Structure formats: C-alpha cells, structure tokens
Amino acid sequence: MAKIGVCLSGCGVNDGSEIHESVITALTLDRAGAEIIYTAPDVVQTKVVNHLTGDEMNEIRNVLVESARIARGEITDLAQLTSDDMDALLFPGGFGAALNLCDFALKGADCYIHPEVKRIIQEMLAAQKPLGFICIAPALFARAVKNADMTAKITIGNDRATADQIEKLGSQHEICSVDDCIVDEENKIVSTPAYMLAGNISEAASGIEKLVHQIMKWV
Amino acid sequence: MAKIGVCLSGCGVNDGSEIHESVITALTLDRAGAEIIYTAPDVVQTKVVNHLTGDEMNEIRNVLVESARIARGEITDLAQLTSDDMDALLFPGGFGAALNLCDFALKGADCYIHPEVKRIIQEMLAAQKPLGFICIAPALFARAVKNADMTAKITIGNDRATADQIEKLGSQHEICSVDDCIVDEENKIVSTPAYMLAGNISEAASGIEKLVHQIMKWV
Numbered sequence: 001m002a003k004i005g006v007c008l009s010g011c012g013v014n015d016g017s018e019i020h021e022s023v024i025t026a027l028t029l030d031r032a033g034a035e036i037i038y039t040a041p042d043v044v045q046t047k048v049v050n051h052l053t054g055d056e057m058n059e060i061r062n063v064l065v066e067s068a069r070i071a072r073g074e075i076t077d078l079a080q081l082t083s084d085d086m087d088a089l090l091f092p093g094g095f096g097a098a099l100n101l102c103d104f105a106l107k108g109a110d111c112y113i114h115p116e117v118k119r120i121i122q123e124m125l126a127a128q129k130p131l132g133f134i135c136i137a138p139a140l141f142a143r144a145v146k147n148a149d150m151t152a153k154i155t156i157g158n159d160r161a162t163a164d165q166i167e168k169l170g171s172q173h174e175i176c177s178v179d180d181c182i183v184d185e186e187n188k189i190v191s192t193p194a195y196m197l198a199g200n201i202s203e204a205a206s207g208i209e210k211l212v213h214q215i216m217k218w219v
Numbered sequence: 220m221a222k223i224g225v226c227l228s229g230c231g232v233n234d235g236s237e238i239h240e241s242v243i244t245a246l247t248l249d250r251a252g253a254e255i256i257y258t259a260p261d262v263v264q265t266k267v268v269n270h271l272t273g274d275e276m277n278e279i280r281n282v283l284v285e286s287a288r289i290a291r292g293e294i295t296d297l298a299q300l301t302s303d304d305m306d307a308l309l310f311p312g313g314f315g316a317a318l319n320l321c322d323f324a325l326k327g328a329d330c331y332i333h334p335e336v337k338r339i340i341q342e343m344l345a346a347q348k349p350l351g352f353i354c355i356a357p358a359l360f361a362r363a364v365k366n367a368d369m370t371a372k373i374t375i376g377n378d379r380a381t382a383d384q385i386e387k388l389g390s391q392h393e394i395c396s397v398d399d400c401i402v403d404e405e406n407k408i409v410s411t412p413a414y415m416l417a418g419n420i421s422e423a424a425s426g427i428e429k430l431v432h433q434i435m436k437w438v
Binding site: 011012013014016018019020023024026027030031050051052054059064065066068069070071072073075200201202205 | 238239245249270273284285294
C-alpha cells in the first residue's frame with residue numbers, strides 16, 4: 001500500500017489549506033488504495049481570517065492544530081517525518097500554503113519558506129520520490145529549489161503576475177487549464193491550478209483527480 | 220437548476236461539521252448539477268476542541284463564521300432562509316450537528332434544538348420538500364418532529380444506544396450499512412451513517428453519494 005503524504009497549512013481557504021482541495025485529494029488517494037499520511041508544520045498561523053466577512057480576526061491559531069480538523073486528528077508534525085516515511089508528498093493549496101508554509105502571498109519571489117517544508121521537499125527530490133502541488137502550492141516548490149541546479153515545469157494556472165514570480169525563483173511556468181495538470185516526468189513533479197482557476201468544486205476536482213492519478217502511476 | 224441547502228454546524232468533526240462529509244456532499248451535489256445554498260445558524264459553538272489532542276480549548280468560536288470556511292465565504296445565516304429558497308435541504312454530520320444545532324450528544328432524547336433548525340425542518344416538511352441527514356444529523360430530524368403526528372424511517376447506522384434515543388423521540392430507526400442509505404419515500408427523508416460507521420473517507424463517500432442521488436431524484 002503506497003504511503004502518500006498530504007501536507008496541510010491550516011483549515012480554510014483564506015488563512016489555511018483550501019478545504020475542498022484537501023478533501024478531494026484525500027478522497028481520490030483513498031479510492032486509489034493509498035494510505036494517507038497527513039502532516040503540517042507546528043507553527044502559528046500568519047493570520048486568522050473571518051471567512052464570513054473576510055476581515056482579519058484578533059486570534060492566534062496553530063497550523064498543525066487547525067490542520068488536524070481536516071485530518072480528523074490523525075496528523076503528524078512535519079518535523080517528525082522524513083522522505084523514508086512516504087512514497088510521495090502532496091501539497092493542497094489555499095492561502096495557508098502561501099502564508100504559513102511560505103510567505104509567497106506577501107513577498108512573491110523574495111519569500112521565506114518554513115525550514116521543515118524546504119527540508120522535506122529537498123529530501124523527496126533527493127530520493128526521487130514524486131511531489132504534487134495544487135493551486136498556489138507550486139510556489140513552495142519553486143522556493144524550495146530556488147538555488148538548486150534544476151528547472152522543473154510547474155503551473156499555477158494562467159495568472160501572469162504570479163507566474164512571473166515563480167519564474168523569478170528559477171522554475172519554468174506552463175499555462176494549464178483547470179481540468180488538467182502539468183507533468184514534469186523527469187523530476188516527477190505534477191501540479192494543477194484547482195481554485196486558482198476553478199469556478200466551482202467540480203472544476204477543482206477534475207484537475208486534482210488527474211494529479212493524484214499521476215502520482216499513483218509513479219509510486 | 221435545483222437549489223439544495225447544506226446546513227453546516229461549524230468546521231471540524233469534534234465541535235462542528237464533519238469536513239469530509241460536508242465536502243463530499245458539496246462535490247456530489249455540484250456534479251449532479253445542483254446549486255448549493257450553504258447555511259448555518261449564527262450562534263456560538265457549544266465548545267471548541269483541539270483536534271490534535273482532543274482537549275477542549277479555552278476559545279469562543281461562532282458556528283456561522285467557522286462554517287464559512289467550508290463554504291469558502293458563500294454562506295447565509297439560517298435565520299434569513301425559508302423553504303422557498305431551496306428545493307431540498309441536507310445536514311452533514313459531525314459533533315456540531317449534535318452539539319450546536321441541537322445538544323443530542325449531551326442530552327439524548329431530552330435534547331434542545333436550535334429554533335431556526337427546527338423551523339426550517341418543519342417548513343421543508345410542510346412544503347413536501349426532501350430532507351437528507353448524514354451521520355448523527357438524523358437526531359435533528361427526530362427532535363424537530365418530536366411532537367408531530369408522523370413516524371419517519373431514519374438511520375444513524377447500527378449503534379443501539381443512539382438508536383434507542385432516536386426512537387424515544389418518536390422516529391423509527393433502521394439499521395443501515397455504511398455504503399447505503401435509508402429512504403423514507405412517503406416523507407421524502409433520506410439518511411446515511413457515514414462516519415457513524417465509516418473506517419475511511421471512501422466508505423463515508425459511498426453512502427453520501429447514494430443519499431445525494433436520492434435527493435436529486437426527488438427534486
């Protein structure tokens with residue numbers, strides 16, 4: 001049974017993991033026969049957003065604790081996992097990926113990346129194990145390999161300004177439709193736009209399902 | 220295009236809506252061509268649970284605000300909706316359904332029910348519009364029709380103690396497997412056990428998909 005990591009970044013599109021993307025990823029993995037290893041870094045969220053009003057809330061929440069909501073409690077601190085623990089690793093999107101796992105949403109190509117996120121991506125690459133990135137999460141990949149001697153193909157859909165920042169980090173951006181994914185066979189990297197482009201949950205699901213099936217083909 | 224209400228109770232299995240059940244419900248509705256009307260009551264959660272440790276947290280969260288995470292912000296206060304606004308109404312499970320929408324998890328058959336939840340269920344019944352209840356949510360139905368002159372068939376799976384409390388409220392409990400649902404054709408009520416029995420997300424999905432398809436057949 002393939003063990004597939006799913007790295008979350010909180011619970012909610014505006015300050016954490018995009019919930020639909022995370023659950024569709026889990027459902028597709030489970031139906032494909034994979035064992036899911038939920039993980040997240042043990043770090044305070046950059047902010048807490050009231051998803052009803054869009055306003056920032058005067059609260060402090062922890063990424064690992066809130067991610068545990070999506071994982072139904074079965075989640076491991078990313079610091080306790082290595083590439084030996086999984087056959088592939090996926091990153092759903094949501095602002096959490098670009099606020100908590102890195103701060104690409106605030107700084108673009110000048111962003112910081114959480115050290116455990118950088119470490120696990122680099123370990124997976126070194127072990128030649130597949131990586132999947134959904135929505136804005138490809139920015140994590142680009143930042144993690146910023147100074148590495150590789151040019152991987154990734155997508156965040158078709159937003160030119162965001163793609164420019166990705167390319168500034170040294171990755172190659174390819175335009176992709178919502179129901180498709182970009183496959184980098186050489187580096188075993190797959191990415192899909194999901195809610196970067198999706199107008200509804202079915203559209204998001206169409207690309208995520210392709211991404212997961214590509215991951216399962218590799219492992 | 221059928222308008223289907225999805226009434227949430229927070230965001231997380233231990234103090235709100237079960238996230239997988241809610242997203243699978245939304246995905247199946249969207250793929251079936253329905254327009255989803257997310258709603259929740261504007262009320263403080265009974266408690267806030269740390270989903271990593273299971274401990275209660277010293278925090279105050281609002282059911283409508285947290286439910287908005289699952290709804291990506293597109294959610295309406297239940298007090299602002301009537302049965303005219305939707306063709307059917309579904310209730311995902313999670314402890315929120317039995318802690319925030321009613322307190323069946325604490326009081327069993329002696330439970331309170333949120334007045335707006337009771338009102339909308341009774342309105343839907345009066346309008347002969349279908350209702351769907353997932354996981355522990357059938358307790359809401361039983362409580363809402365406690366003193367009504369009707370005996371509907373519902374299921375929460377096979378837990379005898381829980382079923383006894385449902386029957387004490389005057390509803391008829393039927394044992395149901397995780398991949399199936401109980402259909403009450405006369406009253407247009409459908410229910411499925413989901414995570415009352417499911418060992419994984421695919422099992423939960425199998426029953427929820429049947430439930431949603433039954434709802435779409437009726438509308």
